[in-house]
Amino acid sequence: MPKIKTNSGAAKRFKKTGSGKIKRSSAFTSHILTSKTRKRKRNLRQGGIVDAADHKNIAKLIPYM
Secondary structure, eight states: OOOOOOOHHHHHHEEEOTTSOEEEOOSSOSSOOTTSOHHHHHHHTSOEEOOHHHHHHHHHHSTTO
8 A cells, every 4th residue: 555645734734632633723813813802812722623524534634643
């Protein structure tokens, strides 16, 4: 079997946890921040876990991480 290339864009956006779940960061944090409340921006700093519906496809993009 040949090796599978890791998708470099996905590798920058996702990391795997020790238990095999995939971590992600929040969107909507890069610009137009003046219209967002302090509370909203503070909560956007926290990451999250990739949803179960997307887990299989993202795992294929980062096979060796």
